[in-house]
Amino acid sequence: MKKLGLAIIGSGATSIYCLKHILDNSAVLKKQFNRISIFERSKRMGYGMPYNPDTTDLFNLSNISSEEIPLLFQTFADWLRNQNRQDLKKWHVTEFPIEDSEVYSRIALGEYFHQQFLVLMDKLQTAGFAVEEYTNHEILDIEINDKNNIKLIAKNASFKASKVIIATGHNWQHNDKPASGYYDTPWPIKKIIPKNDAFYNFEIGVLGASLSAFDVVSSLAHRHGKFTQSKKGLEFQLNKEAKNFKITLHAAQGWLPHLQYEQEEPFREIYRHATREKILSLRNENGFLKIDSFFHSVCRSALQRAFEKDGNKEMLELLTDTKFGFKDFIEIMAKNHEYLDSFEGMKKELVQAKDSVENNKPIHWMETLDDLMYCLNFHAEMMPAEDHLFFKKDVKPFLMSVIAALPLSSAKILLALYDAEVVNLIAGRVRIIEDTNIKETTDIEISKADNKTIKKSYQLFINCSGNDNINVDTFPFQSLVKSGFVKEASAKFETVKKLTDLESTLGKDTVWKKNNEVFLNIGGIAVDSAYHIIGVNGKTCSNIHDLSFTHTHGFRPYSYGLQACLATSLIVVDSWLILEKNTNKPKTIEEVSKIYDKDDDL
Numbered sequence: 001m002k003k004l005g006l007a008i009i010g011s012g013a014t015s016i017y018c019l020k021h022i023l024d025n026s027a028v029l030k031k032q033f034n035r036i037s038i039f040e041r042s043k044r045m046g047y048g049m050p051y052n053p054d055t056t057d058l059f060n061l062s063n064i065s066s067e068e069i070p071l072l073f074q075t076f077a078d079w080l081r082n083q084n085r086q087d088l089k090k091w092h093v094t095e096f097p098i099e100d101s102e103v104y105s106r107i108a109l110g111e112y113f114h115q116q117f118l119v120l121m122d123k124l125q126t127a128g129f130a131v132e133e134y135t136n137h138e139i140l141d142i143e144i145n146d147k148n149n150i151k152l153i154a155k156n157a158s159f160k161a162s163k164v165i166i167a168t169g170h171n172w173q174h175n176d177k178p179a180s181g182y183y184d185t186p187w188p189i190k191k192i193i194p195k196n197d198a199f200y201n202f203e204i205g206v207l208g209a210s211l212s213a214f215d216v217v218s219s220l221a222h223r224h225g226k227f228t229q230s231k232k233g234l235e236f237q238l239n240k241e242a243k244n245f246k247i248t249l250h251a252a253q254g255w256l257p258h259l260q261y262e263q264e265e266p267f268r269e270i271y272r273h274a275t276r277e278k279i280l281s282l283r284n285e286n287g288f289l290k291i292d293s294f295f296h297s298v299c300r301s302a303l304q305r306a307f308e309k310d311g312n313k314e315m316l317e318l319l320t321d322t323k324f325g326f327k328d329f330i331e332i333m334a335k336n337h338e339y340l341d342s343f344e345g346m347k348k349e350l351v352q353a354k355d356s357v358e359n360n361k362p363i364h365w366m367e368t369l370d371d372l373m374y375c376l377n378f379h380a381e382m383m384p385a386e387d388h389l390f391f392k393k394d395v396k397p398f399l400m401s402v403i404a405a406l407p408l409s410s411a412k413i414l415l416a417l418y419d420a421e422v423v424n425l426i427a428g429r430v431r432i433i434e435d436t437n438i439k440e441t442t443d444i445e446i447s448k449a450d451n452k453t454i455k456k457s458y459q460l461f462i463n464c465s466g467n468d469n470i471n472v473d474t475f476p477f478q479s480l481v482k483s484g485f486v487k488e489a490s491a492k493f494e495t496v497k498k499l500t501d502l503e504s505t506l507g508k509d510t511v512w513k514k515n516n517e518v519f520l521n522i523g524g525i526a527v528d529s530a531y532h533i534i535g536v537n538g539k540t541c542s543n544i545h546d547l548s549f550t551h552t553h554g555f556r557p558y559s560y561g562l563q564a565c566l567a568t569s570l571i572v573v574d575s576w577l578i579l580e581k582n583t584n585k586p587k588t589i590e591e592v593s594k595i596y597d598k599d600d601d602l
């Protein structure tokens with residue numbers, strides 16, 4: 001039999017979960033392809049970007065506990081329990097016993113993924129697949145010759161495949177200007193760590209108060225002083241030789257992330273709060289699922305149940321008012337998180353979060369909201385352009401602060417640094433002042449809420465605002481764009497009929513008109529509901545799936561973390577088992593939502 005080959009580009013978590021699901025269905029899938037080639041640009045297979053020791057530092061913690069990580073062959077905690085103390089120390093795992101609900105270093109998580117990847121390789125071969133691993137192989141381009149002949153081009157070689165999964169994940173652009181002390185991303189983090197045990201004896205600026213910003217704070221602080229546990233809690237003592245070391249975080253709203261919370265159901269589920277039929281029935285006469293009707297018909301009652309369990313009478317009351325919409329909900333919940341001093345606010349939240357985690361008391365509204373948005377995310381192709389705009393501007397920033405929660409151990413480190421007056425936060429929108437003259441500093445302008453602006457100058461300024469999204473012009477496989485197999489993702493406006501109303505606010509490249517209808521480019525590339533790439537003629541390429549969330553961020557605006565990696569992998573592999581094959585017709589949400597319904601892990 002001719003060997004038909006599947007190529008997977010990338011060997012991070014998405015790739016690993018795809019391979020696991022292929023293994024689980026190997027008897028059927030072996031008839032579709034019998035060779036699997038995995039291409040990884042780094043020298044390490046099966047780590048992925050955030051868990052790779054070449055990218056990440058010893059002091060960077062994961063924000064997911066073992067009980068929340070989708071299962072491979074062994075849980076993360078069980079795997080850690082089987083490692084020797086020397087290795088654990090090397091990965092900065094120093095607290096025992098190992099707990100299922102605790103978070104550990106990302107480097108330890110990377111080693112776990114790598115070991116699970118090795119088990120997978122073994123099992124796939126035993127199941128009868130020929131498996132090929134290519135480390136140090138960056139795929140630079142993809143060409144389609146004919147349907148079963150896809151060419152992957154690396155630096156010094158090219159490879160043929162009949163089916164391709166793009167699982168390239170994070171994609172940090174490197175526009176660093178080290179001469180001005182400006183770093184466009186903190187990754188790989190070793191580039192910002194002082195060399196040869198030297199100290200940064202000055203104030204460092206960090207843009208963003210995200211989890212990545214916290215990674216920077218933790219990595220630098222551990223090298224400028226010592227943390228000790230006292231009766232009062234964790235304390236930080238600055239090294240005497242680094243007395244001017246200080247980190248200033250800049251965040252537009254002045255918010256710090258919410259804290260980790262206990263969950264009743266650690267795994268997200270697309271149809272937990274509404275059935276498939278219910279969600280599809282919410283489409284209006286124009287075929288759109290509007291956030292407003294989703295909120296009124298699904299979210300309101302689910303959130304009411306959650307607030308009732310949380311004993312929050314005030315929110316329960318507000319939600320009974322049918323005029324109280326999603327925007328009002330976001331505004332009020334954001335206000336509750338808004339403190340005059342965010343660190344003092346975090347101290348208050350820490351008491352509640354500790355009680356939640358240590359005494360197994362879930363904070364139901366957060367978990368419910370996450371589930372609801374997860375559900376919306378996997379139906380976002382039905383949203384009108386108006387709602388894509390609303391989601392991006394209002395909903396997502398709120399979710400990223402609430403749901404991308406900071407582990408308690410990280411919060412304790414941050415508060416110890418705050419008490420030692422080593423870290424502070426300035427609220428206001430930051431503009432990096434571009435200067436054509438070569439300067440030794442990065443200068444920024446901060447616009448405050450009262451419309452006043454202030455300027456600051458930093459010897460070292462690290463941008464942790466965390467946007468590594470890709471659009472068609474930055475898509476890594478440009479031959480697919482040039483030959484029309486890839487196009488921009490877009491959504492139709494429901495109410496806007498005139499381009500002129502939008503061009504001035506959104507930009508001419510973002511909105512366009514066809515057959516009297518107005519469209520918005522929502523960001524990223526177009527894929528169908530089973531992640532096949534869609535070309536300019538509206539047809540899919542039935543043998544190429546793009547699972548990289550940085551490429552599909554417009555179409556799936558809330559796909560984050562390891563559980564989303566699992567979900568996208570399941571959807572794609574299930575689509576090979578269930579849906580009609582080899583057609584160029586885009587797979588619709590009606591077809592693919594049957595997979596959501598059927599697969600217990602979705």
Ligand SMILES: Cc1cc2nc3c(=O)[nH]c(=O)nc-3n(C[C@H](O)[C@H](O)[C@H](O)COP(=O)(O)OP(=O)(O)OC[C@H]3O[C@@H](n4cnc5c(N)ncnc54)[C@H](O)[C@@H]3O)c2cc1C
Pocket residue numbers: 009010011012013014015039040041042047048049050061062063064137138139140167168169170171212476548549560561562563565
């Ligand atoms: C700093 C950081 C911390 C995070 N922490 C957590 C966490 O604690 N918990 C959580 O649930 N989520 C976390 N996430 C979210 C993260 O996106 C997912 O957990 C997960 O890593 C995504 O896996 P992936 O395989 O899709 O992408 P990646 O992990 O980015 O893996 C993609 C792989 O593809 C390779 N690659 C890329 N381009 C090419 C190419 N052209 N050719 C060949 N190989 C290529 C890369 O080298 C990489 O190994 C974090 C994200 C970041 C940025």
